[in-house]
Amino acid sequence: MAAYADIIIDISAPTLDRSFQYEVPKELQDRAEIGAPVLVPFANAKAPRRGYIVGLSDELKVAPEKLKPIADIPEKDITIEDSMVALAYRIKRRYGGSLYDALRTVIPSRQKIASVPKRKIRRVMTADALTELLTETPRSQTAKARLYSALIETEEIPYELVTGKLKITKAALDRAEEAGILAVIEQDEADNEPGEGLTVTLNDEQVHAADTISAGFGTSGVYVLHGITGSGKTEVYLSVIEKTLATGKQVIVLIPEIALTYQTVLRFYRCFGDRVAFVHSKMPAGERYRIRERAKEGKISIMIGPRSALFTPFPNLGMIIVDEEHENSYRSELTPRYHAVDVAVERARMCGATVVLGSATPSLETFYHCEQGDYTLLTLSKRAKDGAMLPRSEIVDLREELKAKNFSVISRRLRTAIEERLEKHEQVMLFLNRRGYAGFVSCRSCGYIAQCPHCDISLTYHNDGTLRCHYCGHKVPYQKKCPECGSQYFLPFGKSGTQKIEELVEKEFPKARVLRMDADTTKAADDYEAILSEFAEGKGDILIGTQMIVKGHDFPNVTLVGALAADLSLGVADYACAERTFDLLAQAAGRAGRDKIPGEVIIQTYRPDHYAITAAAASDYRSFYDTEIRYRRSFGYPPVRHMLTIVGGHRRENTLEKAMDELAVKAREIAEQGGATVIGPATPQLQKKNDMYFRVIYVKCNDIESLIAVKDAAEAWMHAARGGVGLTFDMD
Ligand code: ADP
Ligand code: ZN
Numbered sequence: 265m266a267a268y269a270d271i272i273i274d275i276s277a278p279t280l281d282r283s284f285q286y287e288v289p290k291e292l293q294d295r296a297e298i299g300a301p302v303l304v305p306f307a308n309a310k311a312p313r314r315g316y317i318v319g320l321s322d323e324l325k326v327a328p329e330k331l332k333p334i335a336d337i338p339e340k341d342i343t344i345e346d347s348m349v350a351l352a353y354r355i356k357r358r359y360g361g362s363l364y365d366a367l368r369t370v371i372p373s374r375q376k377i378a379s380v381p382k383r384k385i386r387r388v389m390t391a392d393a394l395t396e397l398l399t400e401t402p403r404s405q406t407a408k409a410r411l412y413s414a415l416i417e418t419e420e421i422p423y424e425l426v427t428g429k430l431k432i433t434k435a436a437l438d439r440a441e442e443a444g445i446l447a448v449i450e451q452d453e454a455d456n457e458p459g460e461g462l463t464v465t466l467n468d469e470q471v472h473a474a475d476t477i478s479a480g481f482g483t484s485g486v487y488v489l490h491g492i493t494g495s496g497k498t499e500v501y502l503s504v505i506e507k508t509l510a511t512g513k514q515v516i517v518l519i520p521e522i523a524l525t526y527q528t529v530l531r532f533y534r535c536f537g538d539r540v541a542f543v544h545s546k547m548p549a550g551e552r553y554r555i556r557e558r559a560k561e562g563k564i565s566i567m568i569g570p571r572s573a574l575f576t577p578f579p580n581l582g583m584i585i586v587d588e589e590h591e592n593s594y595r596s597e598l599t600p601r602y603h604a605v606d607v608a609v610e611r612a613r614m615c616g617a618t619v620v621l622g623s624a625t626p627s628l629e630t631f632y633h634c635e636q637g638d639y640t641l642l643t644l645s646k647r648a649k650d651g652a653m654l655p656r657s658e659i660v661d662l663r664e665e666l667k668a669k670n671f672s673v674i675s676r677r678l679r680t681a682i683e684e685r686l687e688k689h690e691q692v693m694l695f696l697n698r699r700g701y702a703g704f705v706s707c708r709s710c711g712y713i714a715q716c717p718h719c720d721i722s723l724t725y726h727n728d729g730t731l732r733c734h735y736c737g738h739k740v741p742y743q744k745k746c747p748e749c750g751s752q753y754f755l756p757f758g759k760s761g762t763q764k765i766e767e768l769v770e771k772e773f774p775k776a777r778v779l780r781m782d783a784d785t786t787k788a789a790d791d792y793e794a795i796l797s798e799f800a801e802g803k804g805d806i807l808i809g810t811q812m813i814v815k816g817h818d819f820p821n822v823t824l825v826g827a828l829a830a831d832l833s834l835g836v837a838d839y840a841c842a843e844r845t846f847d848l849l850a851q852a853a854g855r856a857g858r859d860k861i862p863g864e865v866i867i868q869t870y871r872p873d874h875y876a877i878t879a880a881a882a883s884d885y886r887s888f889y890d891t892e893i894r895y896r897r898s899f900g901y902p903p904v905r906h907m908l909t910i911v912g913g914h915r916r917e918n919t920l921e922k923a924m925d926e927l928a929v930k931a932r933e934i935a936e937q938g939g940a941t942v943i944g945p946a947t948p949q950l951q952k953k954n955d956m957y958f959r960v961i962y963v964k965c966n967d968i969e970s971l972i973a974v975k976d977a978a979e980a981w982m983h984a985a986r987g988g989v990g991l992t993f994d995m996d
């Protein structure tokens with residue numbers, strides 16, 4: 265029972281963008297909960313103002329004479345919307361931005377919604393007859409083929425799933441209905457289908473994981489399910505969801521947009537029937553709003569979706585599952601730049617729900633929490649299906665290619681492997697681990713990458729002939745001679761694009777059908793899935809792309825995956841570049857040879873001994889983690905210390921520089937009291953965009969509260985300053 269409450273007042277007024285502490289009178293203590301709406305005296309107003317409790321504590325933070333008691337906590341249940349306000353406040357506090365921004369993230373604006381009946385699609389033709397029709401359907405009519413295959417497999421499919429994920433138009437459905445293939449059925453909310461329930465018998469490791477998780481129900485426990493692709497994580501989710509539903513509570517399942525495929529969603533539908541709903545980012549706002557309302561009314565119990573589904577207003581939330589929890593798409597790029605994994609843990613704590621974080625390559629932060637004893641680690645160590653084998657990985661040393669005068673991006677070993685696959689009519693994926701802007705300098709003879717001696721991150725080549733650190737501003741002249749081995753091949757790593765590689769591959773393998781997937785070929789919303797389904801249908805022998813091709817897709821006929829230049833992601837000027845590299849290569853390995861044919865992964869690199877590469881090739885997460893965490897510890901990077909990134913932007917470089925210098929001085933003053941370190945200001949990798957200049961300051965500290973203090977001071981400074989420098993914040 266807390267003596268004091270933090271309260272936000274009148275959430276519509278942007279000027280009162282902070283909380284105030286009030287005393288909780290004895291007689292109201294039972295009702296003082298986070299999210300509770302309250303009435304409080306405020307300033308000189310005669311009538312009490314309405315507010316929300318967003319925090320409770322026993323520590324007095326204001327001068328005692330200024331402390332006022334809460335006037336009333338109206339006796340009524342805290343609605344789910346009330347507690348979402350409290351969650352919004354917590355997000356704002358940690359990640360910056362205004363309360364208004366945070367509220368808009370958590371509670372989307374009201375939408376006009378048409379009342380649409382709940383519908384499903386039922387196959388009325390026999391599966392055999394439809395199979396025959398499918399064989400007669402021309403390959404070019406892929407939408408039709410998709411619909412037929414889906415209906416052959418499953419007799420009844422929710423309407424939204426067919427129109428949304430399968431992208432079948434209403435007209436096409438009408439035609440199929442007329443042809444006597446299917447029927448569109450309107451459904452009463454009351455006669456919901458329960459689903460088939462669990463269909464596989466879990467193995468020992470899966471049983472242990474599911475039992476441990478359910479034993480902790482009600483304690484806000486966080487469980488990390490670490491298992492390679494195909495080890496049966498999804499089956500464990502299904503099992504613990506079933507147990508949660510049995511207690512009368514609801515479940516949120518977060519899946520990265522890119523992995524949110526028709527098959528994945530259908531698996532949940534099959535198991536739980538009409539209690540499942542899903543959202544995705546291309547869904548119209550009105551439809552998303554309608555699903556939200558149904559969740560609030562208790563008409564659905566399981567919500568599947570990307571990051572934003574975390575804010576589903578379930579009144580009695582029992583569990584949040586985050587699949588592929590290491591994925592970057594869980595970090596929002598809009599203010600507030602929140603991290604869905606951390607917010608999931610926060611939301612679960614507020615309502616006593618359980619969190620399950622699943623991944624083949626947990627983020628360093630998540631695994632660190634396991635090591636610290638905050639989270640419980642559960643491991644699935646083998647593939648669940650009989651006969652499913654792990655692919656073989658091989659590292660090709662590109663320095664040897666140079667010595668052998670092979671200047672192609674394709675090594676001799678990879679070329680032979682591709683030829684073999686083409687011969688056998690198996691498929692190949694080739695990818696570039698490109699992320700953000702390259703521009704680092706590396707030696708093609710020995711693999712050395714120029715690094716900042718203070719920060720141990722890659723230096724970036726600038727056109728004025730210097731190499732610079734984007735963290736601390738350290739600067740050295742660029743020389744063409746490698747400081748390690750003296751070779752003349754010490755060069756900036758060019759932006760060798762996927763298009764150039766496509767041309768080259770077409771030249772080297774003139775008979776192969778080559779598909780390319782990157783930002784250029786996927787401009788329209790549907791391009792992305794169109795290319796993937798073309799490849800899945802066997803219309804291409806080789807798929808070339810950026811890392812987007814290795815994430816979450818199953819191509820049973822792909823038996824070779826080639827990483828063309830693993831160094832590209834190793835050279836990114838970011839303390840987490842080794843982690844990204846390891847993730848990508850390990851994910852790529854998970855893609856090859858999913859079924860009976862064993863797959864092969866070939867990793868081309870100038871740094872064959874780098875721990876991220878050797879550990880990924882050996883599928884050894886543990887050895888990667890141990891080495892990486894030592895590096896993070898010695899340089900004080902997250903997760904060992906917290907790090908706040910402050911990016912300032914302005915149209916005039918001079919104004920910006922002056923302001924950021926001033927801010928750095930100010931940050932140092934505050935930071936020193938809390939034991940934090942301030943680095944910079946420095947020029948970030950993206951130094952100018954749309955005529956805006958940018959500078960960056962990093963603050964590192966063991967204690968996140970000190971960083972929040974620095975952030976708050978910086979925000980206050982920004983509001984007060986007349987220079988008009990815009991600041992954005994990034995926590996960890
Ligand atoms: P993950 O989510 O870890 O990638 P899945 O749950 O998708 O793994 O499982 C991979 C495949 O193995 C699926 O086809 C699934 O049906 C099957 N599978 C999972 N667990 C079992 C089990 N205990 N017995 C038989 N098959 C299983
Ligand atoms: Zn060298």
Ligand code: ZN
Nearest residue numbers: 716719733736
């Ligand atoms: Zn540096």
